[in-house]
Amino acid sequence: MERVHKAVVLGVNYYTSLSVIRCLGREGIAVTTVDCSHDRTYVLESKYISEKIIAPHYQTDEKALLACLIRYAQKQQTKPVLFPSLDPYVECVDRHLEELRHYYLINQIEQGLSTRLMDKHSLAELAVQYGVKIPESVPGYHPHLIEAVEKETGYPCILKPADSTAFGRLFHVKVFHICNRSELTEELRKVKEAGLDFIIQRVIPGFDDHMYTFDAYLDQNSKVAHWMTAQKYRQYPINFGASVYTAQKYVPELYDIGAPFLEAAGFKGFAEVVRIRRPQIRQRLRKHRSVVLEKHSAVLPQRKSTGHLISG
Structure with a gap:
């Protein structure tokens, strides 16, 4: 046709x-x-x-x-x-x-919405606004950054850029993985010299196959019209990269958090929510944004006692 x-x-x-x-x-x-x-x-x-x-x-x-x-x-x-x-x-x-x-x-009709959802600072604010839990994070503009990181996130932690494209072009990695104060000081020097905005966030443990995705299409009324879920097996780079091997797996709980968040934000078009499972009682969330067809992250309560679902 x-x-x-x-x-x-x-x-x-x-x-x-x-x-x-x-x-x-x-x-x-x-x-x-x-x-x-x-x-x-x-x-x-x-x-x-x-x-x-x-x-x-x-x-x-x-x-x-x-x-x-x-x-x-x-x-x-x-x-x-x-x-x-x-x-x-x-x-x-x-x-x-x-x-x-x-x-x-x-797809989008509201100017500025896509940019706000791509920016890690404003995305974190939206997550809090709509009841989505996020892991301990410290903004790059904190006046006592190193002390705040050691108090709020601890080590290991990651330095995530607000502008992933500019950061990747300059450093050829998606994030900086930091294990101690010496590494934190050095990575802070690099990003500040480059004039890049960033946040520091606690690392959520778990290999690539602990991650699951909620993929959805939202219509012009910002309602989820189609959705599916899947399990990641490999990312590139490992732990903080893009999916390179994923299998469809039905996880209905993801809809309960992913759909309300995206609909409340007024998003239109394709979106992906990523979360990671770990065997701990506390629920946390790690926010994850991407490119084109924007990625957003959310936390998901798990119904079994084997673990909890955390965004990746």
């Missing part, structure tokens, strides 16, 4: 964009990709891509990128559906949401 609306996938150098392209292409949807370069973009080898566009970089000329997107949409008979597939593109679309909605079909 011929599909009327084209899909425009923004950013094509990560597996998330490849997944979007494959899923849409298999349904007969024409897919156009947009990125600043065709170098090192293995995604462009997909047979499901109909058009490939090189556009200005969002960092060097965001206005020109916006103009490029608008020109392409104006040439189409119907509004394309816009799929930003990386954090920086999600933020870019969010900044220009009101203008882009004149030319594209976009």
Whole structure:
């Protein structure tokens, strides 16, 4: 069946964009990709891509990128559906949401919501606001940071960037894993010299196969229309990376916390809630954000006595 609306996938150098392209292409949807370069973009080898566009970089000329997107949409008979597939593109679309909605079909309608959900500080505030427990955390701007970390989170702990993309580009890791005061002092020096915002958070123990996911699609009324759950077996990098081996596993308790949180936040589109199981009585939650199709974390009460479910 011929599909009327084209899909425009923004950013094509990560597996998330490849997944979007494959899923849409298999349904007969024409897919156009947009990125600043065709170098090192293995995604462009997909047979499901109909058009490939090189556009200005969002960092060097965001206005020109916006103009490029608008020109392409104006040439189409119907509004394309816009799929930003990386954090920086999600933020870019969010900044220009009101203008882009004149030319594209976009899940989000509230400007600023995507950015707030991606930012670790505001995401933690939303979690508290909607009754989602989070582990001990210390913001990077705390006036007595080292003392607060040792009192609130202890060691080991992790330093998580507010801007994961900038942090990863500079340090080539997702987080800093810290085991003592000496390591904390050194990692703080690095991020402060780089001018990056961050939080320090207690480490929740458990290997990759202790993690479970709640994946959902929320409609334009911010109601969960479709959902599934799965168990992770491997991430890359281990413990703090993206899923590379996951199996579907039905865990209905995840809906009880994931759906109310996402609906209350007013989210629209695809989201993933990740949590980790550990054999302790206390319930905690570790917040986890991602890219494109935003990731949010939540805690889940476990019904059996073998452990508790904690977000990853």
